[in-house]
Amino acid sequence: MTGITRKEDWEQFRAMGRAPEGLRDVVLASWQRAARQDDLASRTRAPLVSGDAFAGLHQANRDVLGAARDHLARNLALMRASRALMVLCDPQGVVLEADGCPAVIERARDDRLLLGGCWDEAAIGTNAIGTAIHTGQPVEIRGAEHFCEGIQKWNCAATPLRHPVTGALIGVLDITGPSAEAQPHAAALSLAVAGQIVQTLGQDLAQERAWLLETLLLQRVAGDFILFDRFGQRISGADLAGRAGLPGLIRALARQPDAPDLDALAEAVPGAEAQILRRGDAALGVVLRLPRAPLRRQGAERPALAGRGDDLDALAATSALLAPLCAQGRMLLEARVPLLVQGETGTGKETLARALAGSVAPEGPVSLVECSALAETAADDWPIAGGTLVLIEPAETPPEAQPLLLRRLKALAGNGVAPVRLIALSTPDLAAARDAGQLRRDLFYRLAGAVLRLPPLRDRRAEILPLLRRFAGQAVEGSRRSPLRFTPAAQRVLEAYDWPGNLHELRNVVLSLSALSSSRLIDLPDLPPEMTQPRPPLRESALRDRARADVLQMIDETGGNLAEAARRLGIARSTLYLKLDSYGIRRR
Incomplete structure (x- = not known):
């Protein structure tokens, strides 16, 4: 285990360029990067972006800010009680939001660890925010490990935020407190809150994509088309996404819907027409309507078993x-x-x-x-x-x-x-x-x-009602019967049921109900008895055994990577450690 970096260690490196014994590799690599910039050592605080630039950054990062808002507010009382700040930065290390203990905020103001401060390594040397951006990994930087002497008064722990679909860096979540006060759970909390923000953003994007698909269906688009989201990712339709520059053009259309570059689009896909799909003032996607005889990839006809x-x-x-x-x-x-x-x-x-x-x-x-x-x-x-x-x-x-x-x-x-x-x-x-x-x-x-x-259906309950409607429609294809409808009471029961047979069981239930129903309206008495009869509660020992099995399975699937196992289980790493201790399992 590495020791605590002392002020003398930092001074030795600054004077002679010699790495002190026990210095962590991530800190040494960051110090070496910082040392190559002649003007960094003398900086006492982070640079500040202009007011206009900050307003533009706030607008450009509105998605991650929206996803983070509730999580930051939920942890505000904890930050105040633990004398710390929770800081959200953009991918360049500019602080977008920061809140926490009022006394710590006053101290941080001098170092510009508040709105508009730039904490990239190139701006202020080794620090958790900038080093997390550079390495792409969660980082904790303590006291004298900071390269610039003026900010060695802080301990900080930062976790990169990555786009839930593209994997691109979209920000950093940092927890900072005075170096004289221990923050033993800062790294775990930073990792947990970052994961929650990314999960919320993924839910928001899934809702956007569902809205785009629904809007497209309501328009009853005829002929060949491609539906893109605002990031240039294809949602549905013909596969021309490999055409040179097309995803970038779609992203540009969504960013500047009032001044689209139609000439570049026409060059990429001759004869195509673009329609921007808006919800309110926001451009969420683009429908590209293709000419009647679009260019297609050459090759044999796709067999019946091919996917789409x-x-x-x-x-x-x-x-x-x-x-x-x-x-x-x-x-x-x-x-x-x-x-x-x-x-x-x-x-x-x-x-x-x-x-x-x-x-x-x-x-x-x-x-x-x-x-x-x-x-x-x-x-x-x-x-x-x-x-x-x-x-x-x-x-x-x-x-x-x-x-x-x-x-x-x-x-x-x-x-x-x-x-x-x-x-x-x-x-x-x-x-x-x-x-x-x-x-x-x-x-x-x-x-x-x-x-x-692949999660079981009981962990994907939001899909149950859409699947009910889908299977109900499939059950009457080729007949004159109307699809089943479900009363609100029946829907609540079906959503709460655990579906041990998953999609197979759900499909079979709908097919059976469709075959037997004359009214085409399903209510509680129509449902199978195992769904409506109360189930005896599981004994505490059975619940504990199930939880233990789930934890062990996830650890095995992640190859013993406890941080990744905790992320997939949706819990903090510290919580996973407590569970392992309670089960009598040694940490690997």
Whole structure:
């Protein structure tokens, strides 16, 4: 463990450039960057942006400010009681919001750790905000670890904020207090609040995308089109997003809707017409209406099993939980990282796999293989061709077929002409199957380049009512019957039900109700009895066992990374530590 950096350590580095023993690597690297700027050492406070520039920054960062507002207010009393500040900065380290203990605010005013102060490393040397921006990682900087002597009176802990879909840096959340007063939980709190802000922003963006899709449906757009959000990401429609410069042009249209660059757009997509979709004064997206004979990518006709990119965008728009998962899956598959999708029976693993495949290779085939049915020679019959290979339940591959499956996967991965993207779908924990000897270890690592955990329907309750309407419409397709309607009381019960069979169970329930209903209105007496009868409460020991199993599963899925496990569980790292201690589990 590294020791506390003393003032003498900093003076030794400034005088001789020699790193003191025990100095953390992240601090030393930042000091070395700062030392290359001759004028930094003499700065006593951060520079300040002008009033006009600050107003522009506030407007440019309105999304993250809106997502952060409630979380900052919720922690204000804690900041005042702990004599600290909570600070929100933009990606360049300019303070957008800051509040906390009044006495600390007065001290921070002299150093410009308030609105408009610029805390990038290039502006004020080593500090948690600037160093977190440079490294892209959460950072804690204490006392004499600050490069500029004038700000060594502070301890600070900062966490970068990343866009929930694109992953781009969108800000920094920092907690700062006097160096003479211990702030043992500042780093954990900074990490937790940053995660909450990003989650809220993801929910806001999912609602925007859902509004755009609904608006497009109401317009009944005919012919070929592409629907983009205001970030230039395609939500639905034809796949021309790879056309040079098109996403950037869409972003420019959304930013300057009153002065669009139509000439550049016409050059990128000849004959296209753009319509900006507004909600109030805000431009939220763009519909690009394509000419009747648009240019299309050359290639064989897409087979029936091929997925579609708009399927993935529609999935992402239905839930704040699914939006980041879909975005991560798309980026991993584009990079040809073998993808393992895990989830309970009926959670939609195959639907997600088809949508992911269609989003990155719209015209490539999607081959689904039931691993339980593989014979010793079946894998050798697969043709080497481009596209996406989806392996269903690899843990059920017969032992005698596993060596051949491994050999074939190696051959497909090494095919330079048309390399195959690989997705594995598993209901049980595949790592547990590996550890139990059910699945070869080398086969497991060939399949699990990255793991996506698809949440069960009980964790995605916002999707239940839209799915009810969707399945009710599908149940009467090709008939003259009207789709089912549900009373408010029935909707509340259906939303509260845990759906152990997930989407499969929900679909079956709707199909059964549709077949039996004559009134086409479903009320409480029409629902299956297991949904309306009160369930006995779980015993405390059962609840504890379930919580322990969830925690252990998440730690295994993240490879023992406790910070990432805590983020996915939606709790602070310190809370995870307390849970592990209460379960009698040693921290790895």
